[in-house]
Amino acid sequence: MSVTALPGARASGLRIGLRAVLIGAVLVLAAMPVLNQLPQDHALHVSDFLVSVTGKWICYAILALSLDLAWGYAGILSLGHGAFFALGGYAMGMHLMRLIGPRGVYGHPVLPDFMVFLGYQELPWYWLGFDSFAFAMLMVLLVPGLVAFVLGWLCFRSRITGVYLSIITQAMTYALMLAFFRNDMGFGGNNGFTDFKELLGMPLSTTAARAALFYASLVALVGCYLLCRWITGTKYGRVLTAIRDAESRVRFLGYGVTRHKLFAFVLSAMMAGLAGALYVPQVGIINPSEFSPGNSIEAVVWVAVGGRGTLVGAVLGAFSVNGLKTWLTSTAPDLWLFVLGGLFVLVTLLLPRGLIGLVQGRGQGGPK
Amino acid sequence: MKGRRLYLDGVSVVFDGFRALNNLALIVEPGELRAVIGPNGAGKTTMMDVITGKTRPTEGVVSFGDADLTRLDEAAIANLGIGRKFQKPTVFDALTVFENLELALKAPRGPLPCLRWALTGEAKSRIGATLREIGLEERAQDPAAILSHGQRQWLEIGMLLMQDPDLLLVDEPVAGMTDAETEHTARLLAGIAGRRSVVVVEHDLDFVRALNCRVTVLAEGSLLSEGSIDHVQKDERVIEVYLGR
Ligand SMILES: Nc1ncnc2c1ncn2[C@@H]1O[C@H](COP(=O)(O)OP(=O)(O)OP(=O)(O)O)[C@@H](O)[C@H]1O
Numbered sequence: 001m002s003v004t005a006l007p008g009a010r011a012s013g014l015r016i017g018l019r020a021v022l023i024g025a026v027l028v029l030a031a032m033p034v035l036n037q038l039p040q041d042h043a044l045h046v047s048d049f050l051v052s053v054t055g056k057w058i059c060y061a062i063l064a065l066s067l068d069l070a071w072g073y074a075g076i077l078s079l080g081h082g083a084f085f086a087l088g089g090y091a092m093g094m095h096l097m098r099l100i101g102p103r104g105v106y107g108h109p110v111l112p113d114f115m116v117f118l119g120y121q122e123l124p125w126y127w128l129g130f131d132s133f134a135f136a137m138l139m140v141l142l143v144p145g146l147v148a149f150v151l152g153w154l155c156f157r158s159r160i161t162g163v164y165l166s167i168i169t170q171a172m173t174y175a176l177m178l179a180f181f182r183n184d185m186g187f188g189g190n191n192g193f194t195d196f197k198e199l200l201g202m203p204l205s206t207t208a209a210r211a212a213l214f215y216a217s218l219v220a221l222v223g224c225y226l227l228c229r230w231i232t233g234t235k236y237g238r239v240l241t242a243i244r245d246a247e248s249r250v251r252f253l254g255y256g257v258t259r260h261k262l263f264a265f266v267l268s269a270m271m272a273g274l275a276g277a278l279y280v281p282q283v284g285i286i287n288p289s290e291f292s293p294g295n296s297i298e299a300v301v302w303v304a305v306g307g308r309g310t311l312v313g314a315v316l317g318a319f320s321v322n323g324l325k326t327w328l329t330s331t332a333p334d335l336w337l338f339v340l341g342g343l344f345v346l347v348t349l350l351l352p353r354g355l356i357g358l359v360q361g362r363g364q365g366g367p368k
Numbered sequence: 369m370k371g372r373r374l375y376l377d378g379v380s381v382v383f384d385g386f387r388a389l390n391n392l393a394l395i396v397e398p399g400e401l402r403a404v405i406g407p408n409g410a411g412k413t414t415m416m417d418v419i420t421g422k423t424r425p426t427e428g429v430v431s432f433g434d435a436d437l438t439r440l441d442e443a444a445i446a447n448l449g450i451g452r453k454f455q456k457p458t459v460f461d462a463l464t465v466f467e468n469l470e471l472a473l474k475a476p477r478g479p480l481p482c483l484r485w486a487l488t489g490e491a492k493s494r495i496g497a498t499l500r501e502i503g504l505e506e507r508a509q510d511p512a513a514i515l516s517h518g519q520r521q522w523l524e525i526g527m528l529l530m531q532d533p534d535l536l537l538v539d540e541p542v543a544g545m546t547d548a549e550t551e552h553t554a555r556l557l558a559g560i561a562g563r564r565s566v567v568v569v570e571h572d573l574d575f576v577r578a579l580n581c582r583v584t585v586l587a588e589g590s591l592l593s594e595g596s597i598d599h600v601q602k603d604e605r606v607i608e609v610y611l612g613r
């Protein structure tokens with residue numbers, strides 16, 4: 001018994017250590033907007049740039065978490081999660097557009113600028129309801145959830161897995177990108193939405209609004225993390241890992257694999273949608289390039305680099321890869337794509353368990 | 369729910385023109401223990417694939433009680449009370465031995481019940497009893513990935529028991545087991561039969577003799593002979609294709 005007790009004790013020691021590190025990290029993040037208020041020359045001053053870029057990374061971390069639930073646990077390698085992120089972003093963007101009201105350049109009492117420009121006479125029916133914050137928030141979750149449901153149902157029911165599934169998800173985000181580029185879709189064509197004024201009565205240009213969005217994102221990240229942690233700790237989470245490792249065996253135990261995968265995929269898409277919704281008011285724009293296939297692939301790289309099937313790894317990967325990207329694109333912008341590709345190859349070959357695997361050390365089994 | 373018979377008649381499975389099963393008939397009565405033997409490639413595993421919904425028969429009738437198994441998928445067939453142990457033991461490597469058994473334990477199978485699932489004292493004691501039965505008590509918290517081949521066999525047998533099926537299909541359970549373990553398995557399976565039906569595929573004839581049950585001999589996808597072990601061992605055709613080699 002003493003032999004089996006040892007790794008367990010070590011694992012629980014690690015878990016306590018991990019919890020302390022995570023709480024510390026959240027506190028550091030939470031302090032950033034406050035430290036931003038300090039005078040410029042103060043040693044602890046955090047620049048506007050760092051606060052705003054960190055707010056974006058927090059949204060990316062939520063996207064990474066959602067992808068880790070689908071890929072790291074359920075084994076669904078989605079190369080289209082950027083689409084769910086973008087759909088959530090568009091739903092939020094529609095609300096922000098409605099809040100501009102008659103303050104557009106054309107000063108139309110009802111229609112947003114791009115619709116006036118394109119000669120719309122009235123608001124398309126699918127824009128109705130987006131005046132309401134609650135309705136828009138519902139759509140932020142429902143639209144990506146519904147798309148994931150339809151796509152997942154078709155694929156999982158036909159037992160499309162592995163590379164084929166990945167290609168289909170990639171095709172989905174590409175198709176959506178082309179659709180959103182079209183002016184007659186009613187989503188602003190290639191310009192998308194921008195020039196947002198306010199959200200929930202707060203002018204978006206103020207420091208207070210930026211801090212509020214930062215904190216909302218941080219709360220969402222912590223909430224999504226705790227939700228995923230809970231899910232993966234239940235028997236349902238173990239069914240997902242079983243499906244990931246031996247899908248057909250799970251069927252012979254009487255589990256409806258389609259339903260289980262669908263549940264995880266839809267939940268994951270909703271989380272990605274939430275991330276996109278928090279992202280858009282912070283960056284002030286949403287356009288069809290958010291659907292570009294490369295975005296979804298980058299998200300997969302974050303999770304792979306951090307360590308899939310660990311949740312913490314996904315968050316760590318999102319922050320570290322994006323940190324590297326921000327730094328590189330300012331110093332050597334041409335290098336970024338090569339570094340991204342190289343990173344993916346290196347991690348796959350040398351660090352199959354990602355950065356988090358370095359911390360956890362050897363001998364703890366596969367992704368769990 | 370007990371008391372259903374397994375019924376196969378005129379079952380053929382054709383893979384690209386090759387008849388893996390050819391007009392096969394088999395009836396297993398409720399509570400019966402049945403051994404199935406036959407040379408490599410005789411179609412024993414394919415027969416189990418047909419019963420459990422992995423392979424659709426090209427023609428023929430496959431039923432359990434009044435359920436038509438050719439129209440159901442794997443999960444639905446499993447939920448009818450048909451459990452299977454695979455020839456190549458397949459357990460979930462990332463999960464512990466205990467968690468493997470917990471996953472197999474008969475309980476509602478949907479996502480929501482699984483999310484709400486809490487390990488009750490009763491479930492814990494059932495898993496504990498099975499762990500003792502399969503001799504893996506000491507390994508309960510180890511990941512299944514580090515088990516030996518024989519231990520994986522045992523774990524899969526344990527998972528089969530946890531499902532509490534009415535019909536157990538056991539494909540080569542004693543491969544990789546020691547003599548003592550083989551004997552234990554024979555006693556275990558014989559003890560289970562009576563309450564449930566058990567179909568065992570095995571090459572090891574000493575093991576089949578120890579099961580002390582009716583034996584079906586398959587060859588080239590068809591029924592060759594059926595009867596007691598002594599009867600089939602005396603059958604000329606069986607000696608020719610199988611025992612005589
Ligand atoms: N999916 C498949 N596609 C093509 N041929 C198959 C398939 N599955 C099985 N076969 C063939 O059907 C025949 C019967 O195979 P099966 O596995 O049922 O034999 P078996 O009696 O279980 O043999 P063994 O004792 O070696 O386990 C073999 O010749 C095999 O090659």
Ligand SMILES: [Mg+2]
Nearest residue numbers: 412413414455
């Ligand atoms: Mg076989």
